[in-house]
Amino acid sequence: MxxxxxxxxxxxxxxxxxxxxxxxxxxxxxxxxxxxxxxxxxxxxxxxxxxxxxxxxPDKAAVVKGVVERLLGEVDHTASGDDAGSWRDRVAALAVELRRALLAHPGAVPLMIGGPMDGPHALALNERLLELLADAGLDPADAARAAYLLIVYAFGSIAMEVADQHGVAPMPPEQDRIAARLDAFAAIPATHLPRTAAAASVMAGYVSEAQYVWGLHRVLDGISPG
Amino acid sequence: MxxxxxxxxxxxxxxxxxxxxxxxxxxxxxxxxxxxxxxxxxxxxxxxxxxxxxxxxPDKAAVVKGVVERLLGEVDHTASGDDAGSWRDRVAALAVELRRALLAHPGAVPLMIGGPMDGPHALALNERLLELLADAGLDPADAARAAYLLIVYAFGSIAMEVADQHGVAPMPPEQDRIAARLDAFAAIPATHLPRTAAAASVMAGYVSEAQYVWGLHRVLDGISPG
DNA sequence: TACAGTATTTGTACGGTGTGCAAACAGTGT
DNA sequence: ACACTGTTTGCACACCGTACAAATACTGTA
Structure with a gap:
């Protein structure tokens, strides 16, 4: 590079x-x-x-790695700066910024899950999370585990959100995607899957920033010290 | 089918x-x-x-969907039966069983993230989670959001664990994978990434059932009512 | 029993993929 | 001016998903 x-x-x-x-x-x-x-x-x-x-x-995989690194480099770490409030706020800001950066290029998201993310920008993201979680008062080992949990949550969430569109580019607006999901859920048989059928409207909204932030805060609740 | x-x-x-x-x-x-x-x-x-x-x-994508459904069908739901203790224990047992079933076929895991998981077995898994979370005392909307959080965590975690092997089949033993990661982390420059370098031994263990269970419990902490 | 109709299977082919190999080429140091 | 070396290209190979038409195997009806 x-x-x-x-x-x-x-x-x-x-x-x-x-x-x-x-x-x-x-x-x-x-x-x-x-x-x-x-x-x-x-x-x-x-x-x-x-x-x-x-x-x-050397091969196509290396090009893909380069693309992944480029994307991770477009994550703006200043959004989680020291003047951004509590450690929770700063972690949340970083996670939301990560989602923004990746959803801007949905076609590239599936490529990230294809191989390990061990490039410089991936490591920098890890380092930033470790800093923020040290500020939270976690000891280094717990901070590392928590950082990985956050990474798993963010990438898993974003990957599943993109997968729901099965590779259509560019990403349609959130409302359209949610509406399409609601239509699809109308076919769920309430007899065999009563709770799923009843939860259809909530499930339609899985692919949204609101759900992403909600889940993120549950994770933050879980890793908060004390 | x-x-x-x-x-x-x-x-x-x-x-x-x-x-x-x-x-x-x-x-x-x-x-x-x-x-x-x-x-x-x-x-x-x-x-x-x-x-x-x-x-x-009709096409290759349909075959892939069939494979994904087959795998989800191999998840043993009885491990999270009513006699398996508290709702937390049962959710944890289901999540661990899901990881076991998917890591038994690592080559198929990347295919899951390629498209929406909306087949019968995927919906059945969702339904089971909704039941367990209703038992936990969550209202239906929160139960649905929490179920998705758990699904995102489980699939994200498993997908990243497989990605770390970049498609090698079959999955080597956990210890070997962790040892290989530790070797790779030895090259991390401590000057620019001091916290990451210091956390190398913990990060090597990311790809383990122990880390999976640890993160799972943090998520469960986060979604526990009250 | 012969025939018509249909679902399945195959042969062939098209346009695409990643990438290896040898030749052509372009620029630098001597 | 020449040799050397890294870059680029043309060609080729093996493979991919899959469309199309012909051959095939079976069933229901006459």
Whole structure:
């Protein structure tokens, strides 16, 4: 991901950068969903033969990793700064910001769950959470466990929200998605699934920031010290 | 998924059933990871031309849905029966059983996050959770929200645990996976990420039943009424 | 028993995928 | 001017999902 020109080397200058390739992949992902981010499509987008991509990345998985890292880099950590209130408020702000950043590129979300998130920005997010949870008074081991719980909740929630749209890009407005779910739930047989049928209107609203924040606060309740 | 022979119809008898195809897909998934579950591979496994699969399923996505449903059907709900103690114990037993069932087929886990889980077994799981949470004293709306929180936690946790292995099948033993993570974390720069570096040993244990249960109990703490 | 009708299966084919290999090319240091 | 090296390309391979038409196997009816 570094664009260092490596001054003393021979051969022709590179026509591209890794960032340009990642950007092209993300553009295709946003425009046409997860299946559109093919090596051939990316290469065409940046005006190069498909094989040229392999000069910059060893394989497609590496490109995907680059896209994931890019997205995690777009998470604004200042929203959880020291002037943002209590540690709870700051964790909540970071979680909401994470959801915003990821839902801005729904086509890329399924790619995150495909492999481990161990890049620099993923680690930075982890470090930030550890700081916030240390401020909360948790000892380091509990802070780490709690940080992972928060990460699992956030990514799980966002992934399931995107999965509900099964890869349609871009993400329709929340109200439309909720309305569509409500329609689908109308077919639930109340005889066999009485509680599910009765809860249909609440379940329709699963894919919303409100549910995300509600669940987040239950998790925060659970990890609060004392 | 029904094997009804439909007695009064013409044409040759089917050579297969939907269940056989789903079984073949699952076998391939278990043996060789997510990429092995191709239509062609499945067809070869059941001894039929690739196109024949399309007599039983409209497209590959439907086969995948069948696999997901099969897996959810393998979740043993009796582990959370009325004689299993408090509502917390029963929810925990169900969650642990869900993890067991899914980690038995790690290659299939990424497929679950690819689309909405709205099949009969998924709804039955939801219904069971609603029952357990009603027993806990939650009103229907909160029970539904809490059920979704639990589902998000369980599937998010399991999906991330599988992702950490990036599709290797079968799942290595927990100790091996934790040891491998610990090795990887040794490269974390303590200067820029002091808390993460210090927490490496805890973070290595993220992919364990112990962490899963710990987080589960924090969630249960958060949703407990009163 | 012969026939018509239909559901199943297959052969073939199309356009797509990731990516390996060898040749062509472009730029730098000597 | 030349050798060297990294970049890019053309071509090819094996594989993918799946559409289409032909062949096949079975049932209900005449």
């Amino acid at each position: 570094s664009a260092a020109p490596t001054p003393g080397r021979t051969g022709p200058r590179r026509a591209l950068t890794q960032d340009q390739i990642v950007s092209a992949a993300l553009t295709l992902l946003d425009a046409s969903g997860p299946s559109a981010a093919s090596i051939r499509g990316i290469a065409a987008k940046v005006g190069v033969a498909p094989n040229a991509v392999y000069t910059y990345f | 029904s094997a009804a022979p439909t007695p009064g119809r013409t044409g040759p008898r089917r050579a297969l059933t939907q269940d056989q195809i789903v079984s073949a897909a699952l076998t391939l998934l278990d043996a060789s990871g997510p990429s092995a579950a191709s239509i062609r591979g499945i067809a070869a496994k059941v001894g039929v031309a690739p196109n024949a699969v399309y007599t039983y399923f």
